[in-house]
Amino acid sequence: MKKFILFILTFMNLYAATTSVEELTWPQGDTFLTFLERHNIPLSIYYNLSGEDKELASELSAGTKFQILRDTNDNISQILIPISNEIQIHVFKDFNDDYSLDFIPIVYENENFILNVEINDSPYREIKRATNDEALANSFNKAFSGSMNFKTLQKGDRLAIVYERKKRLGRYIGEPNIKVAMIETRGKKNYIYKFNDVFYNANGKEVENFLLTRPIPNARISSRFNPKRFHPVLKRYRAHLGTDYAAPRGTKIYAAGDGVVSFVGTKGGYGKTVTIQHSSGYMTLYAHVNGYAKGIKKGKKVKKGQLIAYVGSTGLSTGPHLHFGLYKNGNAINPESIVKITKSELSKSKKIEFNKLKESLNSQIQASFQNHTNKAPLEEIANITEI
Ligand SMILES: [Zn+2]
Known part of the structure; x- marks a missing residue:
């Protein structure tokens, strides 16, 4: 198994020689920043990211298996952390021996x-x-x-x-x-x-099928779901693991389906966020909200169409909008595939x-x-x- 990983990494034309691969599980409550701090990796590699990429890094979830690769001096040469089935965070040493970060596709x-x-x-x-x-x-x-x-x-x-x-x-x-x-x-x-x-x-x-309603009726979609796309000008991979709805600050956000609130709080670049667990392994995420509706807290049962929060631009957001995510058994899927009006x-x-x-x-x-x-x-x- 390890040999195979090494082979793939060599194949990917990466720089530092690797001597050990450690497989770890992303701990509950750890953010990308606390993780970098603990491993003495400059936080600037995160702060230098664009807003969209910082948002992508917020997709990190507890329980994800990831790899740390070390060189002959036991220094970290690379870190690979999957954030979806398609794309992963890649921390590596560049030609100047400084740590750098990009997103690379997961080969399957x-x-x-x-x-x-x-x-x-x-x-x-x-x-x-x-x-x-x-x-x-x-x-x-x-x-x-x-x-x-x-x-x-x-x-x-x-x-x-x-x-x-x-x-x-x-x-x-x-x-x-x-x-x-x-x-x-x-x-x-x-x-x-x-x-x-x-x-x-x-x-x-x-x-x-499993039907959800739009969390904001009639809102304009300002950015669509994109699991992984190579940007020919920037020469790098980008992804957007949700649908963005443009709406003024304070617009009401409604639960897309019946379920139980599974998270209320700040989630990295997503800012103030609510997640709802639905039946059949589906989960919805509502990010950048300005505030939560009365009584919305973890464990609360909600009905489809119930008011849960208000549009804002908390976290890394260029302006008021709702980032709406949909997950099936932890994997981000296109919300529009099952959000249907008729x-x-x-x-x-x-x-x-x-x-x-x-x-x-x-x-x-x-x-x-x-x-x-x-x-x-x-x-x-x-x-x-x-x-
Ligand atoms: Zn978004």
Whole structure:
């Protein structure tokens, strides 16, 4: 394992020779600044970042596994801290032997799977048994939750799923990405397709999913979710792990869904922040707020649409706006993918694209009915992002 990490780092053309790699877990309550202080790394590497990058550094969460690499004199030569499945903080010694910080992509492979099994138990248990992948079973249930009643299934029905998983250093990370899911019952195949991050039925109609409402109705989106993008002019990677809504100071912010308040307080560059834990592993984050609504504190149950806070520009913010984040089992995902005002149907041009995708996925499902062997169940799935 260590050898493999070293190989990758060498491959990435980094400077200092590394002799040891230490894997650590980010402690609860530690901020990036307290961490730098403890390791005698100048705080300026953080203070010199742009506001957007300081905000990104605030994504650091307790429990994340990260690596410290040391040189022959036992000095820290590099630190790699994942902040999402896609991007990580990279602290390193530059050519002048000074510490520097940038954000670099997390390299992973996508592994494709096709599962085709007979249903003699609940779909959830069949999927779990065949793959040992609980997240896959959950995603499958979610995909069909609005359109099928599993109680009507009969023994001998079949299900098939075409999906991919991210793999890094021999471990699966993050959530499975279902491309198409199918249930065959009473001789009829029922399909759900993933298209632009949203599930659609065979007619191209969006199916009911986990729905959130916008935290500020009718606000203009000033910055969209961006998991990782190389900026050709700045020659560096940037990311924005949420959606920004422009709104005047004091605008009311409402809970996007039912849940329990899991955090109220200051969170690095995000300033005053509220987070709400929802069902099925979803969490929403509301940052840069001016103040909290009455009674909003950790452990408080809230309803969808309940007033929780007011727009401000606390933390690192260029002006009053709401940074709205959405996480699935700790991984940042695009809030717009499940924030919907009405159920939508695809436009004509999108429908053509969708139909093409549908055909190719259907043929994969068809093929899985002939001479198909499911892959062996997974041995280990890392819940938390790792490099
Ligand atoms: Zn933002």
